Amino acid sequence: MMRDPARIIWVLAIAIAIAAYGLIVTPNERVRDELLRRAHDAYDEVQRDDGRIRHAAMLRAARARVAADLRRLSGPNTPSGVTAAALRLIDDEAGRRHVEVRAVLPESSVAVPNARDSLDGQALRVDLRGRFEQLVALLADLPRHDVLVEVQSVDLTASGPATTTPLVDATLHATVDRVRSLTLLEEFHASVSSR
Numbered sequence: 384m385m386r387d388p389a390r391i392i393w394v395l396a397i398a399i400a401i402a403a404y405g406l407i408v409t410p411n412e413r414v415r416d417e418l419l420r421r422a423h424d425a426y427d428e429v430q431r432d433d434g435r436i437r438h439a440a441m442l443r444a445a446r447a448r449v450a451a452d453l454r455r456l457s458g459p460n461t462p463s464g465v466t467a468a469a470l471r472l473i474d475d476e477a478g479r480r481h482v483e484v485r486a487v488l489p490e491s492s493v494a495v496p497n498a499r500d501s502l503d504g505q506a507l508r509v510d511l512r513g514r515f516e517q518l519v520a521l522l523a524d525l526p527r528h529d530v531l532v533e534v535q536s537v538d539l540t541a542s543g544p545a546t547t548t549p550l551v552d553a554t555l556h557a558t559v560d561r562v563r564s565l566t567l568l569e570e571f572h573a574s575v576s577s578r
Contacts, residue, residue, distance in 0.1 A: 399407070532560075
């Protein structure tokens with residue numbers, strides 16, 4: 384008979400353990416699974432937000448670079464300042480390439496209107512003398528600087544008798560543009576702000 388009460392106690396203990404598992408552990412596992420799912424969803428959302436924040440920071444940095452470039456390109460914002468900067472550029476490039484600058488003359492006293500309202504242009508004629516390769520290198524490099532120089536045309540003629548290093552005279556017709564009162568910068572800021 385002793386065995387029967389012991390057996391009954393063991394059966395009751397097992398039944399209580401099964402009931403406790405069913406009533407306590409299983410619902411807690413469901414709660415834990417739900418919390419894990421929510422944690423994963425929150426993590427995914429944080430990752431998406433982090434990507435958006437990085438993208439927005441990159442856009443702000445690009446905007447700042449564009450604004451700085453426009454400010455730098457607007458440089459001296461008077462016709463005389465732009466012309467002086469263009470003359471310095473031509474003189475520096477000519478000296479670096481061993482090309483002689485013989486004359487610099489305005490082609491007209493009226494500013495040349497550019498296709499964009501934001502730019503004003505001043506037409507110049509520059510007479511140069513040097514070796515052909517050096518002249519071509521100078522002319523190809525002029526539009527690649529902070530001063531907005533647009534080469535319109537170049538007239539080339541042989542200079543003097545043929546020698547071991549023949550020289551070429553070049554007449555450069557160019558337009559030096561200036562950004563008018565930071566209009567491009569203002570347009571850029573307006574277009575970015577409207578988004």
